[in-house]
Structures are given as C-alpha cells and as structure tokens.
Amino acid sequence: MLDLINVSYDTQIPNNVGLSTDKRVLKALEKWHPGYISWWNDLIPRDFQESLVYLRTAVSVDPKGWTKFDYVKMPEYRWGILLAPQIADRKIPCGEHAGDAAWQDVPGEYRAMLRRLIVIQGDTEPASVEQQRFLGRTAPSLYDMRNLFQVNVEEGRHLWAMVYLLHKYFGADGRDEADDLLRRSSGSQEAPRMLGAFNEETPDWLSFFMFTYFTDRDGKMQLESLAQSGFDPLSRTCRFMLTEEAHHMFVGETGVGRTIEQTCLMMKKAGIDDPFDINRIRALGVIDLPTIQKKLNLHYTLSLDLFGQEVSTNAANAFNAGIKGRYLESKIADDHRLNGDTYKVWNFVDGKMVQQDVPALTAINMRLRDDYTRDAAGGIGRWNKIIEKMGINFAMKLPHEAFNRKIGVFAGKFFDPAGMVVTQPAFEAGIREWLPTKADGDFIQSLMKPCYEAGKFAGWIAPPKVGIDNQAGDFEYVKLHMA
C-alpha cells in the first residue's frame, strides 16, 4: 500500500505520490531532472555548492514531525514531491461549483486557467533563488548563510512541486511549460521571469530580509489562496509548501529585527538618542532606522504590486471557477459564491481617492491584498517593540498603499507615504526621504562583508535568540569548502 505520509526514496526523486508506480510522470520528471540540476549548478557559486550546509529535509508530511536536519551539499539535496495528506470527501470551497466534490483531475474547461496559475506560481520560485544567488559571498554569519540556502533549496523544491503538477496533469503542454520554467531567468534579457519584481537582483542582506518578509509573504498569500483550490492536487501541494514558507517569513522577520536591534544597541552604547543623527549612527557600522524604514517602504510597495489590479477579471474567473479561493476561505462566513456581494476598492474620481463598492467577485485581488497588509503589519509591531525597549523614539510603519505604486489604480499618480496626493515635483523632492537612494544602497553595500567564523556575526546585525534546530550559538551551520 502507498505510504502517503512518509517520503518514499525508491526513485531518484523522493515523493509521497507513488511515483515509482506512475511510470509516465516518473519518466517525464527524470527527463526534466538533469536540466534542473544544471540550472542549480550554474546558479550558486561553486564554493557554496561544495560546502556542507546544515539543512532540513522533508521526510514526511506529518505536521508533527516532517523534517530532519543534517549536513548536505546543496546539489545533493533531496528535492522531493510532497503533497499534504488528502482530506476525505473534500469539497470545492468556492465559486459556482462550491459544495461539489473536489476535482482529482483537471476539469477540461479550466485547463488553461489552472495551467496559467501554476506556471505563474512556478515562475516565482526559482526566480528568487536567482535573485539571491550572490548573497552567500557577503553573509553576515554562517547562521544567516545557512538560512539563505535553506530558503533557496526550498524555493527549488517548490519549483519541483509545480513541475510535478504540470507533468502529471497537463500533458505535453505541461511538459513544455515545465521546460520554460528553467528557460526563463531572473533579469535575463533573453527570457525574463514573468513578474517584474522577480527580475530585480537582491543586492544586499537587508534587501534579502525585506524580500523574505514582504515578497515571500505575497507568495504565502498566493499559496494560501491556491491551497483553497477545488483542484485537489494543487490544494494539497500548496498546503505542504506553506509549512516550509513559514520559515522564510521567520528569516525575514528576525533578520530585519536583528538589524534593528543591533542599530539600537550600538546607538545606546554610543549615547546617541536621535535616530535621525544618521551620519553618527552610520559611523558605528550599523544601518540607521530611517534607512531601514526606506527599505521597508520600497519592498512593501513592490510587493503590493504583485497582487495585480484591484479589480481583476482573471481573479474573478479563477474564484468563480473554484480553482483559487480567498485567504482562509473555509473560515469565512458567507455563501462562498459572492454573486451580488460587494467589496470596497480604492478608486480615483475627479482627482480624489474614494472607496467604492464593486462586485466582490471582481475584487478578489484587493481582498487578498488587504489580508496581506494585515498579515504584514504583525511583524512591524514586533520590530517596534525592540526599538521601544531600547528607549529610542522611533517607530517603523507601513506606508499607505497608494505610495510608490506601479500597478493598479494608484499607478502613475503621486502620493506621499501617508497617502496624501502630492505634485510630481513634491514627490521627486520627497523621494530621497521616502525610498532608498543610491547613496543609501552604497552605504549598506559597504557593510556587506562576509563573516564566516562560526558563532560570529557581522557588526551590523545582532545574533539570533535561538539557533536553528536548537543548536548552540557557536554551531558551524555551514562547513565551507573554500577551494
């Protein structure tokens, strides 16, 4: 009998989907595998490929104990195909088919829509690895380097998860799309990644932390809504991906938190109370809080753009078809069909921002974005606790959703971070205070010196409270192979 909880290693590809008896898909995946390995090998700098990294590997999909930690060379990581356990009698949670039995095969009428959603999700997974490929060289500690690589291999595994769905359920077209996922590449002139935000390099570690906090959180929200899919294999795949994604959020939140903590600590030590005394603070080799706020402004607003247009036909279609739900769909108390319901969406009328009721079906993106903003606000509060505890008079905050937008109703218009309409000259004058400048970037870059000694940390970031897998502070998370 198939063991659907524990991972089977009887094929080259660890899985809990009975791959050894599914010759067609196994063959397709084995054909795709070398391309993936060579993608990985070409991507991450050689030194790190040869290093032993203390990584967790999923060995089960049992929420109580799904993982085991050990040293592994990244190219030998057991990327596997893992679906959360099937829920008996699961129903389609939303849309016009709500209440019908969940689909175990792709419904023909929604083939194109489903495939597109899976391809777009799949395209973001390797993209972030590509964006972060050089960060190992400036890791502020082995602990952080290990976290980076953990995030990277898991994004790689998420690509596998999407490729499995394409191979298993979408025939020849699915195989072509799977190949294209390796052909497109972040920032490539030849074949860029599908979403704009995934074509920007992640230039420094603060950006990485901001990215994992804000942009991976968009990924989380997308996975949450795909986990509500009436197409059961997609739902199960995404549910398991979410258990991994939680670590990525953790890396982001604690990374930013530790940066803030170190800044405050050094300010206190030096007797600096004014958080805007930027030159003196920077001279301490830490990143001043206003600059961290600017980075926050940038990454938050870029991530908001990933939610697309506030009013979206594609999102409406996907919801109504039952292939993508809302965040925590099953916990929402309504009819899950939304015919006739409305939702408030920002619009711009006669030069003024107004909130208008639009059909709720068309506002699915907006709703998910609102959920995202609430979700993202949690960490801000915890960061501010750190600052407050140190007695420094400064608070991080999320800028207004109108600020610095390139997509949606606010695009092409000028707002300050508080959401007030400003003139273009005022915007251009203010931008130096609101978004990181090149000089800010240069300063941050100047701090990006690797710190490869076990238990040691670069001067701009505080050590974590606890180690990964409860390891001691001087644990050697990466055994570097520096040939």
Next chain:
Amino acid sequence: MSKIIDFQTDPTTYHHWRVTYDGAVATLFMDVDESAGLFAGYELKLNSYDLGVDIELADIVQRMRFEHPEVKAVILRSGKERVFCAGANIRMLGGASHAHKVNFCKFTNETRNTFEAAGAESGQHYICAVKGACAGGGYELALACDYIILTDDGSTSISLPEVPLLAVLPGTGGLTRVTDKRKVRRDLADVFCATEEGVKGKRAKEWRLVDEVVANSKFEEAIAARARDFADRSTRATAATGIILKPLTRTIAADGSLSYSTIDVAIDRKARRATLTINGPDDDAPATMDEFERQGSQAYLLRLARELDDAILHLRLNELEIGLLVFRTQGDPQRVLAHEALLLDNARHWLANEVLLYWKRVLKRIDLTSRSLVALIEHGSCFAGILAEVLFAVDRSYMMEGDFEGDNRPRASLTLSPANFGPFPMSNALTRLQTRFLGEPVKVEGAHAHLRKPLEASEANELGLITFTFDEVDWDDEVRIFLEERASFSPDAMTGMEANLRFPGPETMETRIFGRLTAWQNWIFQRPNAVGAEGALQRYGTGQRGNFNLQRI
C-alpha cells in the same frame, strides 16, 4: 450615443499612438491612453482599443501614404512594457449597441485592409514586432501586416481567445487571415482559435502564425534588419516629399445636414434619407503633377475623396436611422474627366498613385455601406469616370430622359473613362462593370466602345449602365415612390439583401472577411450566448461564465 463620432483627427491630438520617422523606416508605437476612451464606462487597459483608437490609426496610415512618401517600411509595435495589444476593449463591446459593434468592426476591418494593402500597392510595408501579450484584435493587427516577428522570451504569446473567452469570433479578419493569408493548416487553426492562452515561440512559426521567431536579445536587431530588407525591396520611388493633409472644411447644421467644399449632405429625417450632392470641379484641372502637388490636399479629386469618405463614415456611425443614401452630382463632366486624366496619365507618379488608391478605398467604403444606395442622374450632373463609378456601386440608378420643362441645365449624361475599366476593383477583385455584367462579359466590351462619350438616357439604358430612365412626366413620381417604398422595408432585410446582391462573383479574402466572417460575427453578436444578460460577453469581467443555450443551430 448622442455625441457625434468625428473621424477627423491629426497628429497634434493623438492620444494613443506615437510615430517616429527615420528615413525610409517609420516606427509606429501603440501606446493607448487608458483614460481616453471614446465613451464613458470603460478604461482602455493593456493597450486595448475602441473606435477612437482605430480612428487615430486610420489617420496615421492615411498620412503615412500622403505625408510621408519617403517611408517604405513601418514597424508596428507596442509602446507598453509587457503587452503588445489585448485587442478590442471587452467592456466597450459589452456596453455597445449592436449597431455600434457592427460599425466598429467594419471600420476596423477597413483600416486593417488599408495598411495591409499598402505594401503591395505602394511599397509601404507594415512589419509587426510582437513582444508581450498579443491577443485577439492585437494579433489581428499583426495579421494584417506583411511580416510578423515574434520574440521568444518565454512568455510572449499570440492568441485568438475570442471563442473560449468571450463566445464571439475574432471578427477583424482573424479567422480569415489565419487560413487564407497565412494558410495555417485548418486543424491547427482550430486548435489555435480554441486555445485561450494561444501559442508562443517556435510553435508559432511552425504553425505559420508568424514569419520569424527570434531570441529576445536579438529582437531589436531583427526588427531593424527586417525593416531594412523591406525598405530595400520596396518598389516605391525614393525622392518624393509628402503633402500635408489639411483639415477638412465641414459644417454640420442643426438638422444634421452636412456641408463640405465639394459635397452637400441633406438629411431628411422623416424620409430616412440623406441626399449627397457632389459638386464637380470649379477650376480647370492642374496641368501637371507638379501643380497637383502644389495644390496638395486642396486638389479637387483628393479633396473630394476625403470629403466623401468622411461623409460616408459620418452617416454610418452617427445617422443610424438614415436608411437611404441618394447620390447626385452637379457640374461639368468634361472637367471631371480632365482632372482624373491627369492622375490616370501619371499613374506612376507617387501622388497620382496614392490618390487613385484612395479612391479605390473610398469606393469600396461605399460598396460596404449597409444603407440602400441610389443614384439620381439628373440634368446638369457630372457622373463621369471616377464619379460614374458611383453609379455602379449603388443598388439602383435612375436617369432623367429628355428635356424637362423649365430646366435649362445640360441634358443628363454619363461618361465612361478608363477609370471604369480597371483601377478601382471591388473587394471581389473585379471592376464594378465586370461585376455588373457577370453573366454578359461582352457588355463590358460594349461599354468600353463608348469611352469618353457622353451617354444620354436611352443609350445608357441600352448599354445596361443604369436601372431606369424616366421622362418629365414620370420622373418625380417614380423616384418618390421608389424612395418611399425602399424606406418602408425592414432595415435588416435590406442590409442582408443588398450585401448579397452587391458582391456576386469570386470570393477573395476580403469578401470572405466582409461576407462570411462578418455575417457570422454579426449573428453571434445578436445571440444570447454572447450578448444576453447571462451571455459570455456581458459576463466577461464579472468572474461568472456565460450560461449557454446548448442547442446547435
């Protein structure tokens, strides 16, 4: 729609397009201003278009020919980052009346035909450079170009998603050009037209949907190279400098009647009739093409073509209940012939060629106008050559016979010229006289024997060139009764009957577009599966799918 749709525009007022000129190569950027739709209620997102966008395109294509004769290759591309063109705006279509949809499609089809023909006719080749999503009407724009280059960036695709997405057809030539122009195998065409996400990369080339697929990094290089190739191969003379198409003189009276420098359009709303009186030239023909060029857009035959074109378009879109168009002329037929002779004798001169080609398009525009068309050949009229061609475009013609008491204008006549025997084929690729005498080709020769000779009623009748002749006793009543009867018939039946009777003879891609494709599209545009409250077109954007009546008809 109470607001008048104006077909006149000029480069200083474009909202949606930019053109850059570099010697023999022009680049036309589609960069639609989403907030500048022709009507309220929709935003032109993702480079989608409405009639307003197409009016500007038509103007650009026209000016390209007259104002920029130096251009031999036009690169059509998107001014937006990630999208080429999403096609006709769906919300606009969903909100538009049936009549507006039909006329919108007709005009966009005519514009596609115009730039499609520019390559073969006057050596001005349109090359389409596709990067970013190119869907529906977007791909139809590409299809009308002489060459399509597609970037292989892993995400750019071309598609005709109308059927799966909207339950309508790619009606701006899409279905027809896929099979008739690009000669895509019909089963692959079936796959393509039923696949919402379309086709990308090499497959697009393998399926003949594009001419060239290039690596994204080589895209700009390939576009430039191809534009150079086409410019080098162009048959167009190099030396010419263009003429400026100056704004038309047009006034619109309170009752809707129009007055141009060469045409008066009298609206009789009660009779559902517009009478278009074309006035012959006041001045002698220019002696040379140099003089014609100096006159530029004021030269009589060019001015008349522009004014007639505008009048027809105005009536089509703004006067939906005017079911009858009555064509009259007044003036000196010999002078008309003299004006046209300059062009016909200098047909290889770039400007003469362009004016004649423009007349070809205007006459086709008349052929394709879904109103009952009638010509009255009265005393003093000047139906000669190009203007006589109007007689063979209309559904019926009535001619005065003999003297009318108290009327001292010259006797009604019509005069044939070489213009009636070749330069102005209809969309079926035959001349209007060939089409008229499909069963008796010898009659074309018979008519040719009377070249340049003023033909009075009995002779014209005998040659089969007119429908009826009436003398002063019968004229008023017969014409009145006909017009009244015609106005009483069902407008739908008239549209259908006329469209069938006007285009006998062979099928061409054009007749297939305006006949088969348009007719089926217009049928679907009336059906609940598309436009009913639960139809796919109405529901598009709501998230709900169309609820179809499953009966096959």
